[in-house]
Amino acid sequence: MAFFKVFGSLVKDSLRVTTHGSRHYHIWMAFLTFIMLVGMYCYSIQIEHGLSVTGMTDRVSWGLYISNFTFLVGVAAAAVMLVLPTYVLKDVDFKQAVLIGEGLAVAALLMCLAFVVADMGGPAVLWHMIPGIGVFNFPNSMLTWDVIALNGYLFINITIPLYILVMHYQGKTPNPKIYIPGVFISVFWAVGIHLVTAFLYQGLQARPFWNNALLGPRFLASAFAAGPALIILVLAIIRNFTKFVIEDKTIKKIGMVVAVAAQINLIMLASELFKEFYAPTHHSESAYYLFFGLEGKTALLPWIWTAIPLNILATVLLTFHKLRNNLNILYFSCLILFIAIWIEKGFGLIVPGFIPGPWGKIAEYTPTGIEIGVTLGIWAMGAFIFTILAKTSIKIESGELRFRGKK
């Protein structure tokens, strides 16, 4: 009972904290709310008319939603790169960042779930997937594995930080015996969610572009580059706008993680490109479409040729210690790396899987305004959730917010 009392008070306090703030904060939240409302309006149109309001067709049947879903699973998984050193290797430098990282994972996972639901033809019958009431095709369908992986990871990433925050909120020290096992599970689980998501595509013999043993490992490498890159950017913003102390050392250490992951990612990209273009087969057509276009259809060219140079530039900048340790250059590299991987892991991965189609048909895909509206709405939702989580945990961690149960 005592826990619920503390928790109730925490919720009340956090409600107070999150509804008060500077003018910048209010503008930011109002902006996000507006985007979310636009997204909801777009979604209501989609509910009414069906997925025909999106750019998807029988030829390219997954688009922007599934692309963003795939990318965000990676962002969520990246929290592990902070969790691992902090709790397992006892590297104190990351302690400040780890709660932020976990908050980011929670927000990213909720966005993932929202994107999947937005992509469903029948969101009203999603209960068919609930084990017990519905029919859960486990272990045959990789999608059911993904459902378990994502929801489990969400659970872990909510409970561990919640426990730590509740303890700090009461001015107590969290008991490592309680949370360390959870941390260990979360480390493996994070690798799991991304690998399982890769297997979702990798296991389809119908789509040679995805049916490729490197897909899973490459998912991991790009995730561990893009996720911590986003965390660095977020930490930079938090440092700028709040009194929360994050040392340069912490940011630089995360920068090191990003650099290594980006290098590995680039090596794998080179390996993939070599395989596709040195001795091109019938199965290399999707890659040809992505990089050079097929039969005059070139919709993805501007995107991929933005992504590749940005990716290389960021990796080069991050590789040199001198450049990486200059915070401004670090932030810039992280930003362009994030964008590059969003393109490459998003529709640079999903859309070419469908082009050319099983019988060689090349039908292109362009997202519609409604689809983009829903997508932006979901991103705004993620940012909104993250802001609330981060604001509360920062207040607790900096000692401003404390439980005053027994007066």
Next chain:
Amino acid sequence: MSKENKKWFSLNLGSGKSSQKCGCGNEKGSCSSENKPQEHKDGFQQVFDVQMSRRTAFKKLTASLMIGAGAVSTSCSMFSGDESKEKAQIDWEEQFKGNYKLMSDEEKEATVNRLVRSYELRTGKTISMSSTNANENVLFGYAFNISKCQGYMDCVNACVEENNQDRSTQMQYIRIHEMEDGKGFNFNEADDNYYHEVPAAGHFYMGTQCFHCDNPPCVDVCPVQATWREEDGLVVIDYDWCVGCRYCMAACPYDGRRFNWKTPEVPEEEINKNQHYLGNRLRKKGVMEKCTFCVQRSRAGKNPACVEACPTGARIFGNLLDPESEIRWVLENKKVFRLKEDLGTEPKFWYFMD
């Protein structure tokens, strides 16, 4: 679907209504919604074929999202009539029924009866719907004679009419690929969307559809087992159980599956009222559908509509377990082959030449 997808068949279909807007100018819904016996105040996404106005559609969906709250209120209401109460009752039971694959024969019959009654309540017309199970000692197979096909597309016409496919997006299960002589089976350069007189000089034709694989990748990936392989080899879908994730579509190497991106529209007078639960009954938006070898016909001992409609005799269908069947004769006497056999899907659809 793209606008240029103007298919040969649309010329032959009825009075060509499929490509025309109706007179009332209401593009989204349908003018026929005014003629319905009564407004329904409740309902679910169980849309059946009823073409609705936007308002009704939205109402239905909201109710569905609230998991039947609308139905409860209506069925408990003192003011609504017996018919709307019955309708609400049916909607309620349909919304929460289980997966057809796991139903007992009684449950299958019950849901079919509900669907027939619901259609009657909504439109005043009777349909016949079957829930016939697979017959024993039957395994359906299909053979396609490449030498004979001239690309007339009568099979496509017959398929669309038989299976109540959406006319507004011109959904077709069958694709006929027009290939150039001397280039072999070059699907990449083939045209599966031609609109000219056939047979075109210097070309040959090859049809694809769902191959009803013995080891279907689409079945494994479905997260809710809404699609499965029946005992007689047909790969079918429970339209009411499908959640619309389209994973099966990504998994199919043969382009055999179609999705209802919007509410399907079939003009009332063109609806084929001889239906099967797993076959040509009317679909709703947001679910998958596909060729079922016309389960409503094949399980009744008839040939699928495409086989019957083919003017050249290029299509052969039958029971693979019957040594006397034509399909067995073809398999034993012709040099048959299948497409993308290397994927291990074991299609039950063979090609051969004279």
